[in-house]
Amino acid sequence: MASKTLKATLRSWDQRLWGVSFTGSDGSKHLILGTAWHAIFDPRYEGEPSRPLLFLTRRTARAWCAQQHARYAGRTDCCADWRFRPIRVRMEVRPA
Secondary structure, rough: OOHHHHHHHHEEEEEEEOOOOOOOOOOEEEEEOOOOOOOOOOOOOOOOOOOOEEOOOOOHHHHHHHHHHHHHHHHOOOOHOOOEEEEEEEEOOOOO
């Protein structure tokens, strides 16, 4: 019985989600944004790795991007040229 529970715990899976691609003012770098950019939660423990900013639906990702565009649109520095767009990503989890 215990091995059945262990197998269920170690099962791998993947999921298609929506992330956000960021392009800076120079237009050359494309980054997938994560918790380092958009701090939703404080780190829960010392050394916690950053995680990508992910959305379940394209609509939600687009709304977040539109909000960021509006936030930086009125600026006169390099931030006015920042671009955010939703991209399709796949999150895959496999046992080590």
